[in-house]
Amino acid sequence: MINNTTQAFKKATQERRWQVFGISLMVFTVVILVATLYLSVSRRVAESGRRIQDLENQYVDLHQNINRLNVQLGELSSVRQMQERANNLKMSLLKPEESLYVELPGYQSSADLNLAPPADADTISSPIILPEYTRTLWDALLDILQANGVQQP
Amino acid sequence: MKKIDFESRYHIVFLLLILPAVVFFFKMIALQNSDKTKAVLETSEQYQWVRETILPDRGNIYDSQGRLLAGNTTVYEVGIDLYTIKQPETVANVLSEILDLERSFVYELATYVSPETVIVRYVVVKASASEEEVNRIAAVMADYKTRTYKNNETPLSLAGVAWKTYSQRSYPESDLASNLIGMHYFLDRTTGSGHYGLEEYYDTLLKGSVVTNANAIDPRLVGPQKEPIHGGSLILTIDRDIQAMSEKALDDAIKWSGADGGTILIYNPEDGSILSMATTPRFNLNEYWNFAKILPERRPFNSAIGQTYEPGSVFKVLTMAAALDQGTITPESTFNDLGYYYMGGINITNWDHGAYGLVDMTECMQYSLNTCLAWISDELGPDQFYNYMRSYGLDRNTGIDLAQETHWPLTVPGDSQWYEVTLGTNSYGQGISVTPIQMVMAIGAVANDGKMMLPHVVKATIIDGQQHEVDPVVVGSPIKAETAHTLTGMLVNSLQRESSAALVEGYSLAGKTGTGQIPTVFGYDEHHTNVSFVGWGPAEDPKFLIYIWLEKPAISIWASEVAAPVFSDVASKLVVLMNIPPDSVRLGTGQNQENR
Numbered sequence: 001m002i003n004n005t006t007q008a009f010k011k012a013t014q015e016r017r018w019q020v021f022g023i024s025l026m027v028f029t030v031v032i033l034v035a036t037l038y039l040s041v042s043r044r045v046a047e048s049g050r051r052i053q054d055l056e057n058q059y060v061d062l063h064q065n066i067n068r069l070n071v072q073l074g075e076l077s078s079v080r081q082m083q084e085r086a087n088n089l090k091m092s093l094l095k096p097e098e099s100l101y102v103e104l105p106g107y108q109s110s111a112d113l114n115l116a117p118p119a120d121a122d123t124i125s126s127p128i129i130l131p132e133y134t135r136t137l138w139d140a141l142l143d144i145l146q147a148n149g150v151q152q153p
Numbered sequence: 154m155k156k157i158d159f160e161s162r163y164h165i166v167f168l169l170l171i172l173p174a175v176v177f178f179f180k181m182i183a184l185q186n187s188d189k190t191k192a193v194l195e196t197s198e199q200y201q202w203v204r205e206t207i208l209p210d211r212g213n214i215y216d217s218q219g220r221l222l223a224g225n226t227t228v229y230e231v232g233i234d235l236y237t238i239k240q241p242e243t244v245a246n247v248l249s250e251i252l253d254l255e256r257s258f259v260y261e262l263a264t265y266v267s268p269e270t271v272i273v274r275y276v277v278v279k280a281s282a283s284e285e286e287v288n289r290i291a292a293v294m295a296d297y298k299t300r301t302y303k304n305n306e307t308p309l310s311l312a313g314v315a316w317k318t319y320s321q322r323s324y325p326e327s328d329l330a331s332n333l334i335g336m337h338y339f340l341d342r343t344t345g346s347g348h349y350g351l352e353e354y355y356d357t358l359l360k361g362s363v364v365t366n367a368n369a370i371d372p373r374l375v376g377p378q379k380e381p382i383h384g385g386s387l388i389l390t391i392d393r394d395i396q397a398m399s400e401k402a403l404d405d406a407i408k409w410s411g412a413d414g415g416t417i418l419i420y421n422p423e424d425g426s427i428l429s430m431a432t433t434p435r436f437n438l439n440e441y442w443n444f445a446k447i448l449p450e451r452r453p454f455n456s457a458i459g460q461t462y463e464p465g466s467v468f469k470v471l472t473m474a475a476a477l478d479q480g481t482i483t484p485e486s487t488f489n490d491l492g493y494y495y496m497g498g499i500n501i502t503n504w505d506h507g508a509y510g511l512v513d514m515t516e517c518m519q520y521s522l523n524t525c526l527a528w529i530s531d532e533l534g535p536d537q538f539y540n541y542m543r544s545y546g547l548d549r550n551t552g553i554d555l556a557q558e559t560h561w562p563l564t565v566p567g568d569s570q571w572y573e574v575t576l577g578t579n580s581y582g583q584g585i586s587v588t589p590i591q592m593v594m595a596i597g598a599v600a601n602d603g604k605m606m607l608p609h610v611v612k613a614t615i616i617d618g619q620q621h622e623v624d625p626v627v628v629g630s631p632i633k634a635e636t637a638h639t640l641t642g643m644l645v646n647s648l649q650r651e652s653s654a655a656l657v658e659g660y661s662l663a664g665k666t667g668t669g670q671i672p673t674v675f676g677y678d679e680h681h682t683n684v685s686f687v688g689w690g691p692a693e694d695p696k697f698l699i700y701i702w703l704e705k706p707a708i709s710i711w712a713s714e715v716a717a718p719v720f721s722d723v724a725s726k727l728v729v730l731m732n733i734p735p736d737s738v739r740l741g742t743g744q745n746q747e748n749r
Contacts, residue, residue, distance in 0.1 A: 042373060047372075049369070049373055056378055061318070068227045071225065074220070074224060080329075096659060101735075112622075113219050116615045116620040117620065119619040119621045
């Protein structure tokens with residue numbers, strides 16, 4: 001079979017030889033191109049994956065850091081610490097008879113404590129990721145068709 | 154023999170080669186689809202992913218001003234990877250020294266050999282190491298790597314030592330309001346739950362939800378990670394400064410009076426919010442494992458809600474309110490006190506065994522006459538009396554949002570333990586057991602136009618980043634507003650007339666002492682009492698109600714001598730912390746404070 005192929009190649013014209021060689025080279029080039037593209041995309045995906053993992057780890061670290069600092073702040077401003085500081089500054093709690101009350105027109109005592117928006121607040125939810133990045137090609141085509149007044153299948 | 158031509162031989166060779174290929178092809182398909190292959194594929198899938206359980210943050214607890222009472226800090230779990238450890242001796246030496254552990258314990262872990270049934274790759278050396286400890290380990294690790302070793306010296310190595318961060322419950326105020334907050338068993342990371350107080354009552358809200366993520370080892374397979382649902386947070390009605398003040402006042406009072414223990418409750422009768430709840434003993438919540446050693450046996454975690462006692466004369470407020478409301482008596486009604494009142498075959502006497510003659514109802518309260526109150530209850534009748542007691546909520550838990558609340562069943566006519574004289578003794582707070590929180594809720598009706606508010610500790614919750622306010626709840630209206638005002642006026646007068654040690658200069662306060670005898674298996678204890686005081690103010694628009702209970706004080710058995718001065722001390726500090734000006738300023742009736 002190999003001999004037959006060799007014989008056929010030897011008997012072929014110069015033009016035909018170049019044709020076979022060209023086609024083979026083209027196939028080889030296409031394979032190389034596809035492989036390169038695959039490797040390139042894979043590399044980018046892997047890089048992005050690692051970056052996502054890094055960012056997630058950073059997020060967890062930051063979250064824990066915020067919690068830790070909040071507790072630290074709580075400890076530094078705890079009653080015990082504040083009393084110690086007040087004592088060092090020779091301060092003491094006022095007695096009722098020592099107090100002086102002055103009327104301030106228009107003064108309003110501090111409002112209720114709000115550590116978060118109220119439950120019934122109208123919060124405008126804006127998507128962080130634009131729909132262009134999340135919808136499929138099919139969705140996009142349907143949107144275009146709908147925009148042009150074409151009925152959906 | 155016929156000679157086989159070239160072409161036939163060629164076909165035979167071709168068939169001999171193609172047949173195994175065909176067999177291989179079909180075998181390959183069969184193998185691909187066999188159960189064993191599927192199992193192998195599934196197993197290999199598992200090795201591509203690492204399952205990681207992410208624990209949510211437990212919700213924070215803030216006081217009414219937004220100051221942190223319970224949060225989460227970062228701790229480090231230090232462990233050893235048994236596959237990569239090279240020098241168990243070095244690891245044991247370094248870790249035992251830095252982490253303050255027994256060297257033999259660390260060495261045992263470092264040389265741990267897995268049993269045949271389970272493969273152990275990682276062992277925990279210390280579950281919650283501090284940042285400083287981990288930094289020291291890292292520094293030693295770096296030093297070993299950069300150190301120059303002589304030719305024949307083996308380089309030191311801490312290979313295999315690893316650490317991981319965890320979120321852990323932390324209480325920055327340590328023992329402040331410990332009996333109210335409760336505790337989270339944080340050493341048990343995965344199943345640790347809240348115990349006692351708020352940590353138990355709101356455990357479901359505070360704990361959040363755990364998620365388990367499958368993390369791809371191959372970075373190309375990294376996908377979106379599920380976030381754990383962090384626990385909701387609580388904003389309390391408790392004011393940290395008022396809590397600290399009342400705890401100090403309680404500790405000072407116990408020290409001064411030689412009492413066994415005590416409770417100080419400060420309550421806003423207008424909406425039922427608890428401003429402070431101080432009890433003893435307290436302990437550092439960051440070392441919760443010590444609480445069993447500190448808490449005496451059979452003593453509840455929070456005596457304000459978990460311990461019943463016979464309150465004595467503070468209970469007269471409720472009897473008087475019932476009789477006034479029912480119209481059985483008026484403030485001007487008189488009672489001729491002969492020093493005893495015969496009821497159910499028994500003579501009820503006064504606390505000092507004295508006879509006070511003709512007295513009106515304000516004087517009855519002023520002199521705290523048992524005989525007078527027994528007469529009132531007799532006039533009111535058992536049905537009405539116990540109906541009022543039920544409407545005050547004394548036959549059930551108040552429903553405060555704290556775990557482990559209790560109550561003593563109310564003994565009523567028809568019960569085997571109820572006798573005719575029980576009505577008389579109940580009228581002045583003996584033979585009836587209540588918790589301080591029950592008394593606060595019931596007497597709160599007198600301070601709040603007859604409306605009884607549900608005591609609560611949580612002002613708002615924060616869930617999914619939104620604040621949900623807790624609305625005050627009216628439990629009932631056991632008495633009319635008019636009755637409440639009349640009785641408040643009577644109690645203001647009675648305090649002023651007796652020049653009580655409970656008074657605070659410049660403020661009109663209503664109040665009542667209570668000396669309660671302590672029942673034992675051999676009758677009432679003759680040497681010890683429970684002393685109480687309930688007071689509220691400013692009388693015309695009460696902003697606070699203070700309830701004080703000291704157990705078995707040593708310096709005196711009388712509430713007027715022990716509990717009343719403590720009330721005065723707490724109230725005088727409270728008006729400053731709550732910014733309540735004196736009557737003269739508030740009502741604009743007296744000298745301007747600016748002239749002082």
